[in-house]
Amino acid sequence: MRDPSALVEHPRNPNRHPKKQIELLARIIRHQGWRNPIVVSARSGFVIAGHGRLAAARFLGLTAVPVDVQEFETEADEWAHLVADNRIAELANMDEAGLGELLRDLGEVEDFDLDLTGFDDEALADLMGDGSPAEGEGAADPAVTGRGLVGDFGAAPFSVFDARSGAWLDRKRAWIESGIASSEGRAEELAFSTSSQPQETYDRKAAVEAAEGRKLGWKEFAQRFPEAMKQTGTSIFDPVLAEIALRWWCPAGGRVLDPFAGGSVRGLVSAKLGMHYTGIDLRPEQVEANERQAAEFGPVPGSARWITGDSRCLPELIGEAEPFDFMLSCPPYFDLEVYSERPEDLSALGSYAGFLEAYREIIRHACARLAPDAFACWVIGDVRDSRGWFHGLTGDTVRAFEDAGMRLYNDAILLTPAGSLPMRVRGQFEKSRKLGKTHQYVLIFGKGDPAKVAARCTLARLPEDDGQNG
Structure with a gap:
């Protein structure tokens, strides 16, 4: 072991080590420690191999590095080794298919940083691929690439879900054509998009x-x-998002709780995937519409039931049955859409403080009914007050779940279609500098041991003969 400040680089070293390489070597050394020593000539005292590792050690501020002192008979032998140390490796032929497979296997190792292999993101993407053809190219050979992440899981398991992509829209269209009409039951009392008005x-x-x-x-x-009223209508829960959430985070055949049921989407998708769904909604008209759709939806391996009631009374509404395996819901975004003027409707409470008090109570009741090891998927977005400031609903949601005994495990952005936003955003932005919002948050909370729950989530990978809607 020697002090790196005392080592002397060879004056004729032909290799140059850019800052990016040194920083990467430093990360590898910090992660793995020393795998190869720095080679020093006993004859001249110069470093013969390991100049990059030496620079990385100095970058890290290390005070001792491993050194292998070797004998070289002549100066020519030193020079030859100086050149051959890098050149011999360059002469190897890379099996890119094998390398890509190895890198994909490394990618399966949880929390492993693939940058430590020495490849940047662009190179990794080229080598690993995602099983999808590049723009303008034909389909990749499935024998080599498989179905890709989207083909395997319904969407790439990244922290951004693109609901504008062709694959997503095709899958959504298939779900809708299967008989889902989630807007039914809202026409009479549906209120209005209040916080999103100009x-x-x-x-x-x-x-x-x-x-x-x-x-x-x-x-x-x-x-x-x-x-x-410039902004009317109501949002409809995306069936593809429901399918992904249920496949990825709910055990097969699990019992699903939804304290803010709304339309039929989450219930019908749950039943189609073999889960057993219980949704609670204030409005009997909505529950009746959902039940009509379920009756017309055809035979399914699971089940869906809706209960009319206020989720603040959730313990009384669902009784003391066995605990639920998963929670999937999309609550009112305060007054973004006012669903009715019923006094118990959270979207019509008027004050954010009143909304938050009731909202936290419902989350507390719902979390208490989950099994000891379970996930919850909550789709949420922030909303502005009448002066344009955000309320902070997303952060308040995280705190409400934490206070109810659940921790944030995953967070993702759902990119939603822009719709009429391009027509509305110009005046809004010019007047107030407010950005047009085209995303929502998908928050995954965990209770107990996430590894135990994940082991039971066997539907994550789509079946080989998948026909769009499961």
Whole structure:
């Protein structure tokens, strides 16, 4: 072991070591320790091999490095080894198919950093591939590449889900054509996208309230001044996202709890995949519409039931049956969409503080009904107040789950289709510098031992003869 500051690089070393290489070598040494010593000539005292490792050691501030002192009879022998140390390795022929397979296997090792192999992201992508053809090319040979990540899992298991991609849209279309019509049951009482309205809508509503000396509900305002409502309609839960969540994080045949059921999507997808779904919704009209769809959906290996009620009373609504294996839900984003004017409806509570109190209570009840080792998938997005500030709903959700005994395990971004946003965003951005929002958050919480739950989630990989909708 020698002090690296005392070692002397060979003055005729032909290799140059860029900063990127030195930083990578330093990461490898920090991760693995020393695998190869620095070779020093006993004859001249110069470093003959390991100049890059020496630079990395100095970069790390090490005070001792392993050195192999070797005998060289002549100066020519030193020079030859100086050149051959790198050149001999360069003469090897790389089996790229074998290397790609090895790298893919390394990628299966949890938390292993593939940068430690020496390849950057672009090179890794070229070598490993994802089983998908490049743009403008034919399909890759399935015998070499397999079905790729999307073919295997329904979507690449990355932290961004692209609901705009062709593969995603094709799968969504297949689910819809199978008989899912989640907007049914909302037409009569569906309220309005309040927090997503442009400022001119809020200004008009405030002016009317000032003139009449009273507050107007959004339903009354929309009925009296429909021309002022620039953003109408309701969001529909994406069936592909439901399928992915259920396949990836719910045990096969598991019992699924949904305290904010809404439309039929999550229940019908659960039943189609062989799970047993229980959803709770305030509105009997919505529950009846969901049940009609379930009856028309055809035979399924699982089951779906909906209960009319307030999830703040969840313990009384579902009784003391065995615990649930998974939770999948999409709660109201405060007042982004007001679903009804019922006093118990969280989307119509008026104040964020009141909403948050009820919201936390429901999360606490729902988490308590999960099995000791279970996941929960929560789809959420932040919303603005009337002055344009975000409430912080996503962060409040994480804290609510933590207080209920569950920890954040995965987080992902769901990129949603832009829809009418390109037509609306120009004026919004020019006036207020607000960005148009085209994403939601997918939060996965864990309870107990995530490894035990993952071991039971056997549906993650799509069947070989998969026909789009499972």
